[in-house]
Amino acid sequence: MESPELNPQVAHTARVYDYWLGGHDNYEADRRAGARSEQVHPHVRVTARQNRNFMLRAAEFCAEQGIRQFLDIGTGIPTEPNLHQAVQRIDPTARVVYVDNDPMVLAHALMTGTPQGRTTYVHADVRQPDSILTAPELLATLDPTLPTALSLIAVMHFVEDEHSPYDIVDHLLSALAPGSYLVMTHATPDFGPEMAEVERIYHESGMPGQIRTRAEFARFFTNLEWVPPALTTPHNWRPTIAPPAKMDSQVQFYAGVARKV
Ligand SMILES: C[S@@+](CC[C@H](N)C(=O)[O-])C[C@H]1O[C@@H](n2cnc3c(N)ncnc32)[C@H](O)[C@@H]1O
Numbered sequence: 001m002e003s004p005e006l007n008p009q010v011a012h013t014a015r016v017y018d019y020w021l022g023g024h025d026n027y028e029a030d031r032r033a034g035a036r037s038e039q040v041h042p043h044v045r046v047t048a049r050q051n052r053n054f055m056l057r058a059a060e061f062c063a064e065q066g067i068r069q070f071l072d073i074g075t076g077i078p079t080e081p082n083l084h085q086a087v088q089r090i091d092p093t094a095r096v097v098y099v100d101n102d103p104m105v106l107a108h109a110l111m112t113g114t115p116q117g118r119t120t121y122v123h124a125d126v127r128q129p130d131s132i133l134t135a136p137e138l139l140a141t142l143d144p145t146l147p148t149a150l151s152l153i154a155v156m157h158f159v160e161d162e163h164s165p166y167d168i169v170d171h172l173l174s175a176l177a178p179g180s181y182l183v184m185t186h187a188t189p190d191f192g193p194e195m196a197e198v199e200r201i202y203h204e205s206g207m208p209g210q211i212r213t214r215a216e217f218a219r220f221f222t223n224l225e226w227v228p229p230a231l232t233t234p235h236n237w238r239p240t241i242a243p244p245a246k247m248d249s250q251v252q253f254y255a256g257v258a259r260k261v
Pocket residue numbers: 013014015017051052055073074075076077099100101102105124125126127152153154155158
């Protein structure tokens with residue numbers, strides 16, 4: 001595969017997110033965009049952490065339902081625990097395919113799982129779903145006859161309408177066996193004006209972004225069977241401890257898990 005260019009001069013969504021999570025894999029342009037976003041939305045770090053915690057709880061839920069294959073698109077720069085660590089703790093034979101389009105994530109693509117399971121990485125863009133579905137690494141790792149958890153965590157808000165995000169998710173799901181799950185989070189303007197301001201800063205910094213309303217988020221789950229509590233926010237999805245009420249205005253994301261029947 002051709003080695004993709006890493007451009008430190010232009011902010012990238014993976015590295016801005018890494019900055020909010022307190023990581024060290026970010027450049028000046030990423031920190032500038034991240035800090036500007038924090039000025040207009042002081043709770044972006046809380047949002048990032050709650051989003052990440054939801055991802056782990058939802059992946060563990062899928063593993064507890066017997067899912068042994070995971071396709072995580074928009075993986076991000078590794079942040080422990082990663083998805084494969086969470087699910088391989090439940091079953092060491094679980095297989096995980098990570099996908100991202102950021103060269104920095106590719107540089108970290110040595111995430112190793114258990115010897116019994118398998119963890120692999122595909123450098124691809126979710127806007128070209130066939131490049132993911134036909135990737136040799138994926139074909140060698142996932143059995144299409146077995147159910148898979150497709151996780152799209154904080155990634156589809158980087159796919160603007162002109163790239164047909166609903167068709168992309170439908171197409172990915174159509175390749176998965178019945179009994180598969182869709183696990184997803186997405187930024188929204190529904191809980192306050194702050195996230196729209198973050199979107200504006202992303203655009204000004206050269207990054208894509210399209211936040212979506214509740215109805216627009218729900219549309220990704222058309223024809224799927226919701227897992228209780230259905231469409232909610234990351235911190236309110238099966239929390240291990242009750243979240244403080246103030247988080248409802250701070251975490252401006254939707255979250256949901258649903259099953260393909
Ligand atoms: C906000 S981070 C979320 C990381 C991780 N899923 C999490 O929630 O902790 C968004 C990730 O999506 C990736 N991403 C953005 N646009 C993408 C695209 N078109 N194709 C693949 N990955 C993309 C970014 O590189 C970044 O790693």
